[in-house]
Amino acid sequence: MGAHITAPMYRRSLPQRLRLEGGRCGACGVTQFPPRAACPRCRGPLEPVRLSGRGQVVAATFITPAGAPPEFAGQARQTGGYWVAIVALAEGPCITAQLTQAAAPGAPVMAVVRRLYEEDGVVRYGFKFAPQGVGDP
Amino acid sequence: MAVGIAAFGRYAPEDGPAPDEDALTMALEAVRALGALPGRVDCLALASMDLPGRRGVQAGLLAGALGLGEVFVCEHTTSARAGTEALLAQWGLLSARGGVGLTVEVAPGHGAAALLLAEGGGLAAIDGFASVCAEDPGLELGVPDYVAACYTRALTQAARCCMDRLGTGPEAYRHLVLNPPVPRLGPVAARAVGCSAQQTVTVAAVPLLGLTQVLPGAAPGERVLLLAYGSGSACDAISLTVGRGARTTGREV
Structure with a gap:
């Protein structure tokens, strides 16, 4: 069973999906992604903050077509499967996302916007992680 | 002061675009290769023979991903000279009104190029x-x-x-x-x-x-x-x- 994201839900989450917009607590300085209503540590207010997109692979696994959720089934069939990783962002939060190609734990990666899938006639874009290259700004 | 190219970025994957890349994601990659954008971009022009969406302003995804809110967006499509069409239109607009512009051209099967135009742009x-x-x-x-x-x-x-x-x-x-x-x-x-x-x-x-x-x-x-x-x-x-x-x-x- 996949996670059905309606078009309005997708639209509301675009700052996170396209710009990696998280939240930083003004009181204790902890960074959250995705942003929450309040800091889970000290209950302080969170201010929007754009994360750098730089991170490091903590763990990665390969998803075969048989294990892909419905929204990614087409991609898995087309490519024979894809990599998913837990990535520790430079600002602290750990998040789960696809990799554009295989990367071992510890490898430095960079968030890039890619086409994820199409649902309800709306192409969904979001970030994946690619190996950090020499040309990265 | 004359408007010129202040920065450029290029994205041309050696093996061609991946299946999860399209004109919009490649345009973003070219802008990323260009480096940090100035605090304000007044005009964003997207040029491509084909754009992935069926209707609407496709460059909205670029504007959203780049965090450009108050920006004049235009698209130039269905032509192999869409890029120069966009470049000249933006050059004319900026020369008349000033400001900073971003022109991005995508060749869907090949890659993308981004030009940052500004007064005094010296590249x-x-x-x-x-x-x-x-x-x-x-x-x-x-x-x-x-x-x-x-x-x-x-x-x-x-x-x-x-x-x-x-x-x-x-x-x-x-x-x-x-x-x-x-x-x-x-x-x-x-x-x-x-x-x-x-x-x-x-x-x-x-x-x-x-x-x-x-x-x-x-x-x-x-x-x-x-x-x-x-x-x-x-x-x-x-x-x-x-x-x-x-x-x-x-x-x-």
Whole structure:
């Protein structure tokens, strides 16, 4: 069973999906992604903050077509499967996302916007992680 | 102060785009290669033969991903010269009103190029341009001799007009950038324009990809003639002079 994201839900989450917009607590300085209503540590207010997109692979696994959720089934069939990783962002939060190609734990990666899938006639874009290259700004 | 190219970025994956890449994601990659954007971008022009969406402002994804809220967005599509169309339109707008503009051109099967335009942008100056347009029905049928004749005629007419306006000749240009409908027409067209073996001829899928291929290897003071063809038999000839910094970096130094 996949996670059905309606078009309005997708639209509301675009700052996170396209710009990696998280939240930083003004009181204790902890960074959250995705942003929450309040800091889970000290209950302080969170201010929007754009994360750098730089991170490091903590763990990665390969998803075969048989294990892909419905929204990614087409991609898995087309490519024979894809990599998913837990990535520790430079600002602290750990998040789960696809990799554009295989990367071992510890490898430095960079968030890039890619086409994820199409649902309800709306192409969904979001970030994946690619190996950090020499040309990265 | 004249509006020129202040920075450029290029994204051309060696093995071609991945299945999860489209015109919009490649456009974003080209902008990312350009480096950090200034705090304010007034105009965003997206050019591509094809865009992935069926309707609506496709460049909205770019504006959203780049965090550009108050920005004038325009799209130039269904033409192989969409990039120069966008570049000239934006250059004219910025020259009249000032500000900073971002022009991005995508060749869906090849890659993308991004140019940051600003007053005093010193990586390359736009000296001038000339455009021609003719009605040549039947180009889509692909009859080789007919396509070659239409292409060469439009190209030479635009190039000569541009050089006449600027008081230059073919020998003034060190680099020639072309996007011929068939690659083999590149050298033929270069000879027709009057270029010799001393000049480098760059053939690219779309004009701005070709320009960003040339700029890193060009020395300050060298001139580039960008000849873009598309939309039936329309051709833009743009003369540029390379400034300092283009050889070593995609950004003005």
